[in-house]
Amino acid sequence: MGLKHLHEMLADPVIPAAGLNTLYFVLFVVPVETFLGLALAIVASKTHRGSRLYRTLLMLPALLPGVAIGAIWRLMYDYNMGLIDQVLALFHISGPTWLADPHLALPAIMMVDIWHWTAFLFLIFLAGVEGLPAETSGAARVDGANEFQIIAHIWLPALWPTILTGVMLRLIDAVRVFEEIYLMTSGGPETSTQVASLYIYQVYFTQFRTGYGGFWALILALILSIFVVFYLLMNNRQLREANR
Amino acid sequence: MSARLHLSAVLRHLLLIVFCVFTVIPLAYVVSLSFRYFRDIIAGSFVSPLTLSNYADLFQSNFLRLLLNSLVTAAETTVISVLNGALAAYALARFVWPAPWRNGVMGWMLFVRMLPPIIFVGPLYLLARNIGIYNSPLGVMLGHVVIDLPFATLLLLNFFADVPKELEEAAAIDRASNATIFFRVALPITWSGIAATGMLAFVVSWNEFLYALVLTSTPRFRQLRSSSLRNATSSKGSP
Known part of the structure; x- marks a missing residue:
């Protein structure tokens, strides 16, 4: 039975595309979100005037459901009524049809994910930055360190566990991406935005290949469980070190 | 020294403002769409009469x-x-x-x-x-x-x-x-x-x-x- 699904897999042209897209997606989106979230958290923690407004606005996307975000950005990218192409039209540039262009669709969706989840990492990192003791950076400043040295040599090492946790959480969660792609492109054009979650959904519910869908769900679970187990062990070690 | 500090404060606010704008624009855009007529949106006019008819439709559905x-x-x-x-x-x-x-x-x-x-x-x-x-x-x-x-x-x-x-x-x-x-x-x-x-x-x-x-x-x-x-x-x- 399992062999049958292996044969199906080899004959399935979508699998390489879905696998690669998922990989590109995760490998691009997570580092960018981490960098932006960390930079914004550090800058926001150093800024006092208007900080409450900045923080509220920056964390806003993390509170919205994925369906809402998919719907919003589908409108944003629309050729006729989307804000992006309308603004380009003001400068007499005919904007691309973002979600219908095989080369632009995946980057456009990555952009949406960055918009959505940078907010989440910003919140996590902000909590980490605010938890840093003021004494060490004060002492370094007395010793003549400048702001960049303090951030690079004192803040970042102290934030390392928080950063690692945030990155692992996002790595595991980025593979979930479904609603946004389902609403914006449904995996198209052709297979250019096909990803793991969406493809399993389609195998089940538009191709009605229940066994094959289960096979892929199992494989995805196995791959992800490596990361999940690693995350759990890492957390466990941190807890034990914190308790000691 | 104080000029440099001043500059860095300006940069900080600039960065935060840019990102807040990036965060808010899609939300604000969708809210503004909800108060406009479909024909005005398709026409790409940024200044158009406001309406509550979309909301009326929504609550009638x-x-x-x-x-x-x-x-x-x-x-x-x-x-x-x-x-x-x-x-x-x-x-x-x-x-x-x-x-x-x-x-x-x-x-x-x-x-x-x-x-x-x-x-x-x-x-x-x-x-x-x-x-x-x-x-x-x-x-x-x-x-x-x-x-x-x-x-x-x-x-x-x-x-x-x-x-x-x-x-x-x-x-x-x-x-x-x-x-x-x-x-x-x-x-x-x-x-x-x-x-x-x-x-x-x-x-x-x-x-x-x-x-x-x-x-x-x-x-x-x-x-x-x-x-x-x-x-x-x-x-x-x-x-």
């Missing part, structure tokens, strides 16, 4: 009904998850278990919580079909409990672990049963934690889309997928 469905499902999910989660969390936090059991249960709950929901979609779908709750609010609600119950249990575990043991021991000396200790001592103390957990569990169910999509078949969802303007404001689609 079955939007309120869908909203009520979402609310009821989320509320039921929350109650079931928090009630069962509280019992499970209390048991895990207070009773003596063999370590492998305890770690096994907790590890499994974390594991289920972290895997993408698509993995459970196939079995849930078949199960719902076979026991006849496919396309019913009950099915979606049970699907959401699968996500919410481990989530609530793990959160509540921390709150129960923080209850001072001495209080419960004092009650035990007064011959209170385990149930009495749970309902009269542990629950009232952790009340704020339970409320917070309930709120988060509610939001998880409210935001969840995949299970609602898979466990129902009515064409309501197709409304959501059409790119009509209405959906910009009613972007939440639940059973």
Whole structure:
């Protein structure tokens, strides 16, 4: 039975595309979100005037459901009524049809994910930055360190566990991406935005290949469980070190 | 020195403002769309008369009904998850278990919580079909409990672990049963934690889309997928 699904897999042209897209997606989106979230958290923690407004606005996307975000950005990218192409039209540039262009669709969706989840990492990192003791950076400043040295040599090492946790959480969660792609492109054009979650959904519910869908769900679970187990062990070690 | 400091402050605010604008523009744009006529939007005119007709359309559709469905499902999910989660969390936090059991249960709950929901979609779908709750609010609600119950249990575990043991021991000396200790001592103390957990569990169910999509078949969802303007404001689609 399992062999049958292996044969199906080899004959399935979508699998390489879905696998690669998922990989590109995760490998691009997570580092960018981490960098932006960390930079914004550090800058926001150093800024006092208007900080409450900045923080509220920056964390806003993390509170919205994925369906809402998919719907919003589908409108944003629309050729006729989307804000992006309308603004380009003001400068007499005919904007691309973002979600219908095989080369632009995946980057456009990555952009949406960055918009959505940078907010989440910003919140996590902000909590980490605010938890840093003021004494060490004060002492370094007395010793003549400048702001960049303090951030690079004192803040970042102290934030390392928080950063690692945030990155692992996002790595595991980025593979979930479904609603946004389902609403914006449904995996198209052709297979250019096909990803793991969406493809399993389609195998089940538009191709009605229940066994094959289960096979892929199992494989995805196995791959992800490596990361999940690693995350759990890492957390466990941190807890034990914190308790000691 | 002070000029440099000044410059860095300007840069900081500039960076934050740029990102806030980036965050807010899509939201503001969609809100502005909701007050404009379709023909003006298609024409690409940025200055156009405002209207409430989109909202009138929205409330004449079955939007309120869908909203009520979402609310009821989320509320039921929350109650079931928090009630069962509280019992499970209390048991895990207070009773003596063999370590492998305890770690096994907790590890499994974390594991289920972290895997993408698509993995459970196939079995849930078949199960719902076979026991006849496919396309019913009950099915979606049970699907959401699968996500919410481990989530609530793990959160509540921390709150129960923080209850001072001495209080419960004092009650035990007064011959209170385990149930009495749970309902009269542990629950009232952790009340704020339970409320917070309930709120988060509610939001998880409210935001969840995949299970609602898979466990129902009515064409309501197709409304959501059409790119009509209405959906910009009613972007939440639940059973």
